[in-house]
Amino acid sequence: MLKNIFIILFLLIASAVFSQQKYTVVKGDTPYGISKKYGMSLDEFYKLNPKTKEKGIQIGETVLIKSGAKSSGKTDEKLGKIVLKPKQTIYGITKQYHISETELRKLNPDLDSKMKIGETLFLPEENIKKYGDSEIAETVETPKTTETPKDDIKNENTYTILEKDNYYRITKKFGISKDQLFALNPGLEEKGLHPGNVIFVKSQESITEETKQKKSEEKQETKSQSPIANDDYITYTVQSGDTVFKILNKFGISLDDLLELNPNLSGGLKAGMVLKIKKADTLYKKSGDEISVVFLLPFGFDSGDSGYRTMAMDFLAGAKLAVERNVKNGMKLDIKVIDAQNEKNFKNSLIQINPENTDLIIGPFFKSNVLDVLDYVGESKIPVVAPFANSEDLYGFGNLIIVETAAQAYADRIIEEVKSVYQNQKIYIVADDDGNNADYLKTGLEKQLKNANIILVKYPSEIVLDKNMMTGQSAPVIAILANDKDQIGENFGNRMIELGKETSGVKAFSMYFAPIFEKKIQELGAVNLIYLMDRKINNEGDFEKEILSDFKKKYCKTPSKYSVIGFDIVNDMLSRENKKGEILPQMGKIQTQLATRFEFERKGNGAFVNKGFRVIRLTQ
Numbered sequence: 001m002l003k004n005i006f007i008i009l010f011l012l013i014a015s016a017v018f019s020q021q022k023y024t025v026v027k028g029d030t031p032y033g034i035s036k037k038y039g040m041s042l043d044e045f046y047k048l049n050p051k052t053k054e055k056g057i058q059i060g061e062t063v064l065i066k067s068g069a070k071s072s073g074k075t076d077e078k079l080g081k082i083v084l085k086p087k088q089t090i091y092g093i094t095k096q097y098h099i100s101e102t103e104l105r106k107l108n109p110d111l112d113s114k115m116k117i118g119e120t121l122f123l124p125e126e127n128i129k130k131y132g133d134s135e136i137a138e139t140v141e142t143p144k145t146t147e148t149p150k151d152d153i154k155n156e157n158t159y160t161i162l163e164k165d166n167y168y169r170i171t172k173k174f175g176i177s178k179d180q181l182f183a184l185n186p187g188l189e190e191k192g193l194h195p196g197n198v199i200f201v202k203s204q205e206s207i208t209e210e211t212k213q214k215k216s217e218e219k220q221e222t223k224s225q226s227p228i229a230n231d232d233y234i235t236y237t238v239q240s241g242d243t244v245f246k247i248l249n250k251f252g253i254s255l256d257d258l259l260e261l262n263p264n265l266s267g268g269l270k271a272g273m274v275l276k277i278k279k280a281d282t283l284y285k286k287s288g289d290e291i292s293v294v295f296l297l298p299f300g301f302d303s304g305d306s307g308y309r310t311m312a313m314d315f316l317a318g319a320k321l322a323v324e325r326n327v328k329n330g331m332k333l334d335i336k337v338i339d340a341q342n343e344k345n346f347k348n349s350l351i352q353i354n355p356e357n358t359d360l361i362i363g364p365f366f367k368s369n370v371l372d373v374l375d376y377v378g379e380s381k382i383p384v385v386a387p388f389a390n391s392e393d394l395y396g397f398g399n400l401i402i403v404e405t406a407a408q409a410y411a412d413r414i415i416e417e418v419k420s421v422y423q424n425q426k427i428y429i430v431a432d433d434d435g436n437n438a439d440y441l442k443t444g445l446e447k448q449l450k451n452a453n454i455i456l457v458k459y460p461s462e463i464v465l466d467k468n469m470m471t472g473q474s475a476p477v478i479a480i481l482a483n484d485k486d487q488i489g490e491n492f493g494n495r496m497i498e499l500g501k502e503t504s505g506v507k508a509f510s511m512y513f514a515p516i517f518e519k520k521i522q523e524l525g526a527v528n529l530i531y532l533m534d535r536k537i538n539n540e541g542d543f544e545k546e547i548l549s550d551f552k553k554k555y556c557k558t559p560s561k562y563s564v565i566g567f568d569i570v571n572d573m574l575s576r577e578n579k580k581g582e583i584l585p586q587m588g589k590i591q592t593q594l595a596t597r598f599e600f601e602r603k604g605n606g607a608f609v610n611k612g613f614r615v616i617r618l619t620q
Contacts, residue, residue, distance in 0.1 A: 021064070021065050021066070022062050022063070022064060022065070023038070023062070023063050023064070023065050024061070024062055025057045025058060025061045025062075025063060029057060030057070030185075030188075031045050031046065031049075031052055031056075031057060032100075032103075034057075034063065034065065038065045038066065039066070040065065040066055044066065045063075045065075048063070048064040048065070048066075049063045049064055056192075056194045056197050058196075058197070078124070078125040078126070079107065079122050079123065079124060079125055080122075080123055080124070080125035080128040080129075081120045081121060081122050081123065082120070082121055082123055082128060082132065083118060083119070083120055084114075084115065084116060084117055084118060084119045084120075084121065085117065086117055088115075089115070090104065090111065090115065093121070093123075096131055096132075097123055097124075097127045097128065097131045097132070098127060098130075098131055099123060099124065099127055101182075104121075104123070105179060105182065105183060106183060107121075107122040107123065107124075108121050108122055109183075157200055157201070158198050158199065158200055158201065159174070159198070159199055159200075159201045160196065160197070160198050161193050161194060161196065161197045161198075161199060165193055166193065166347065166350055166351075166372075166375065166376050167181065167193070167350075167351055168355055168376050168377070168378055169375070169376075169378065170193075170199075170201065172378060172379070173201075174201040176201065181199075181201070184199070184200040184201065185199045185200050192348055192351070193347075233261060233276045233277055233278050234276075234277050235274055235275065235276060235277070236251070236274070236275050236277050237272065237273070237274050237275075238269060238270065238271050238272060238273040238274075238275060239271060240271045242269065242271070243269070244258070244265070244269055247269075247275070247277075251277050251278075257278045258275070258277070258278075260278075261275075261276035261277070261278060262275050262276055289332055289579055290332040290333070290334050291331065291332065291333055291334065291359045291360065291574075291577055291581050292333075292334040292336070292357055292358050292359045292360075292581075293323075293333060293334070293335050293336070293358075293359060293360045293361075293362065293574075294336045294337075294338060294353055294358055294360070294361045294362070294363075295316065295319060295335070295336070295337045295338065295362050295363055296338050296340045296349065296361060296362070296363030296364040296369075296373065297312040297315060297316060297337065297338075297339070297340055297363050297364070297365070298311075298312050298339075298340045298341065298364065298365055298366075299312050299313070299339045299340070299341075300312075300339070300341055301339050301341075305341065305345075308365065311365075311562050312365075314559075314560045314561075314562035314563045314566065315387070315562045315563065315565060315566035316337065316566060317551075317555060317559070317563045317566065318551075318559060318562070318563035318564060318565065318566030318567030318568070318570070319362070319566040319567065319569070319570040320554075321547070321550060321551055321554060321567050322566070322567045322568075322570035322571035322574065323335055323570060323574070325550075325571065326571070326574045326575070331574065331577075333574075336352075338352050338353070340363060340364045340365075340369065346364065346366075346368075346369045346372060347372060350372065350373065350376045353373075353376065353377075355376070355377050355378070355380040355382060356380070358377075358382050359382070359383075359577070359581040359583075360382070360383050360385070360573060360577070360581075360583060361373060361377070361382055361383070361384045361385065362385045362387070362569065362570060362573065363385070363386075363387065364386075365387060365388050365389070366388075366389065367386075367389035367391060367394065370384065370386045370389045370394065370400070371394075374397050374399070374400060377399070381398070381399045382399060383399050383400075383401060383583050383584060384397075384399060384400050384401065385401045385403060385569060385573055386400060386401065386402050386403060386404070387403050387404065387565065387569055388403070388404050389402065389404070390402050390404040390405070390406050390609070394607055395603040395604075395606045395607045395609065396603075396606045396607070397606060397607050398584075398605055398606055398607070399584070400606075400607040400608070401573070401583075401587065401600070401607070401608045402607055402608065402609045402610060403569055403596075403598075403610050404534075404610065405534055405610050405611055405612060405613050406609065406611075407436070407437055407440075407511070408440065409611045409613065410511040410512070410532050410613060411437060411440050411441050411444065411482075411511060412444070413532060413613070413615065414441060414480060414509050414511055414532070415441065415444040415445055415448060417509055417530055417615075418445060418449075418478060418480065418509060419445075419448045419449065421478075421507055421528075422449055422452070422478065425466070425475070425476055425477050425478045425505075425507075426453045426455065426466045426475075426477045426478070427445065427452060427453065427454045427455070427477070427478045427479075427480065428454075428455050428457055428462070428463045428477060428478070428479045428480065429441055429442060429454065429455070429456050429457070429479075429480045429482055430457055430458070430459070430460055430463070430479070430480065430481045430482060430483055430488065430492055431456050431457065431458060431482055431483065432482050432483045432484070433483070435456075437482035437483075437511060438456050438482045441480060441482055442454050442456060459488075459491065460479075460481075460488065460491040460492040460494075460495040460496075461491065461495060463477065463479050463495055463496075463499065464477075465477060465499055465502060465503060465506075473503070474502055474503040475503070475505075476503055476504065476505030476506045476507070477499070477506060477507075478506075478507045478508075478509070479492070479495075479496060479499075479506070479507070479508050479509070480508075480509045480510070480511070481508075481509070481510035481511065481512065481514075481531075482511050483512070484511070484512040486514055486515060488514075489510070489512065489513075489514020489515070489516060489517070490514060490515070490516045492508075492510070492514065493514060493516035493517060493520060493524060493529075494516070496508040496524065496527045496529065497520065497523045497524065497526070497527070499527070500523075500526045500527040501526075506527045506528075507527060507528050508524065508527045508528065508529040508530070509529070509530050509531070510529065510530075510531035510532070511531075511532055512531070512532065512533075513531055513532075513533045513536075513616075514531075517529065517531055517616070517618070521618055524618050525618040525619050528617075528618070528619060529617075529618040530615065530616070530617050530618070531616050531618075532613050532614065532615060532616070533613060533614045533616060534596065534613050534614075535561075535564060535565070535568070535595035535596045535614075536595055536614045536616070537564070537594060537595045543594075544594055544595075547567065547594050548594075551563070551567075559594075564594055564595050564596075565596070567593065567594055568593035568594050568595060568596040568598075569596075571593050571594075572591055572593050572596070572598050575591065576589065576591075584608070587600045587602070587608045588600070590612070592612075596612070597612030597613060597614060598610055598612050599611050599612035
């Protein structure tokens with residue numbers, strides 16, 4: 001009996017395998033093209049070839065098609081036409097008629113100019129019949145297109161995708177628009193960019209024209225040895241007292257930029273020398289009066305990764321309240337929310353951003369993704385707001401706004417506070433897990449305090465009172481918490497209360513907030529606790545009461561931590577935008593929102609980094 005079952009299973013598997021045919025991919029093939037050619041839907045193709053959905057198809061690769069499918073010899077299909085109605089958009093048409101924007105543009109090359117009421121668009125007749133409301137699927141002749149014979153296409157016509165490539169980089173590299181790129185590569189928009197795939201970047205006609213232009217340029221090139229035209233640089237006469245470093249900061253350029261245009265600098269900088277200075281990149285400027293804002297949040301719906309979904313949803317709840325508040329005040333906003341998925345699949349989300357029509361990007365959350373966005377927006381210099389990523393390797397980007405205050409800023413303030421009360425007491429530092437905060441504090445305090453006795457400990461229980469050598473009595477100490485874990489904070493608070501009862505003069509400091517600090521205010525006041533907070537709501541403030549009330553009316557609950565962050569960041573950024581969509585010139589203003597203090601400092605000509613926080617002092 002068991003043997004018969006295995007035989008039946010084998011036959012079922014075999015019949016499934018042999019009910020499919022194989023097809024070898026040739027140059028110019030796409031999943032969409034193959035499915036149309038053999039009378040399949042794109043979903044059917046992907047079900048038979050699931051791996052191609054992620055990695056695409058390669059020339060010479062074997063894929064499966066339905067059994068009995070015969071090539072139609074062409075990919076054309078019967079077309080119909082529709083007449084545009086009021087409020088119809090390209091996006092709405094693609095959704096209603098289940099057609100990709102790439103295919104829609106291929107059938108209607110002048111699509112953008114035809115998006116007017118009463119204009120006619122071509123669509124597959126079958127789609128009109130199936131998804132149209134009352135349109136008549138009038139059969140029309142398929143628009144004729146002229147194709148360059150594949151054998152005549154030169155290698156200059158193609159490009160092999162690299163690991164770090166994105167649509168923006170490729171279009172800029174080859175001087176084409178995104179629409180032109182999709183038109184040259186049908187199906188590319190759906191399958192995305194995959195390293196190793198070969199795509200078309202130029203038509204045969206453009207190569208012929210480019211060859212003529214290159215020959216003309218080569219003749220002119222011999223007349224001038226200057227690598228950069230006058231339009232790309234200005235001149236500067238070196239003054240007495242100038243240094244290379246001073247010039248770099250003055251003009252916001254790199255040393256490489258300076259040396260590239262001034263090779264004679266290798267002989268030294270001299271007063272009177274005339275230098276060529278590369279023009280600084282122009283900051284992004286808005287055209288029009290509507291500000292377009294993109295939110296990149298890790299919902300993980302597309303990738304199935306829900307690890308940060310609650311955090312993203314809470315952030316968006318606060319952000320929506322800020323958006324509505326600014327719209328009521330007369331601001332014109334166009335908001336787009338994009339699922340950033342997760343770190344691994346993030347690049348697939350970038351293609352939804354149009355660098356030519358975006359004023360501000362808020363998100364993503366992760367540092368690696370922030371770098372991807374900065375690379376994607378490239379020369380457009382669209383301001384990018386990083387809510388949580390803060391590290392020195394991000395400081396070189398002039399269009400980056402970093403919201404999260406760095407631990408170093410907190411440590412510097414603690415060093416100042418300790419210095420102001422220090423009287424030769426022994427200093428204990430409760431270290432963080434990796435020891436970075438503790439080491440930074442110890443080094444800073446040793447520079448500020450002569451012969452200070454500083455001890456690093458792992459647990460608050462290791463903090464002990466010093467003994468006076470003359471009297472034998474307990475002497476007060478200074479204790480600093482450099483660990484942000486709530487449990488360590490709880491232990492630290494209780495230990496300081498114990499020591500404060502043994503002797504007076506004990507002083508406590510903390511780089512971070514711990515819940516015990518608000519539970520035992522009076523007891524910790526006895527040890528003069530001073531702690532720092534990145535966010536704290538003043539429940540007695542009129543503005544704060546208004547926002548909390550609005551949030552409760554909208555969501556029937558008080559805002560969570562990430563809802564507060566979402567509101568504060570969005571409200572702060574929108575309040576800095578002017579009608580031209582310029583935000584960077586307004587970054588110098590110090591503002592406090594619901595709970596967060598925003599005090600941005602520019603790192604040279606690079607990023608704007610928030611150094612704002614609250615100082616909380618507990619006294620008796």
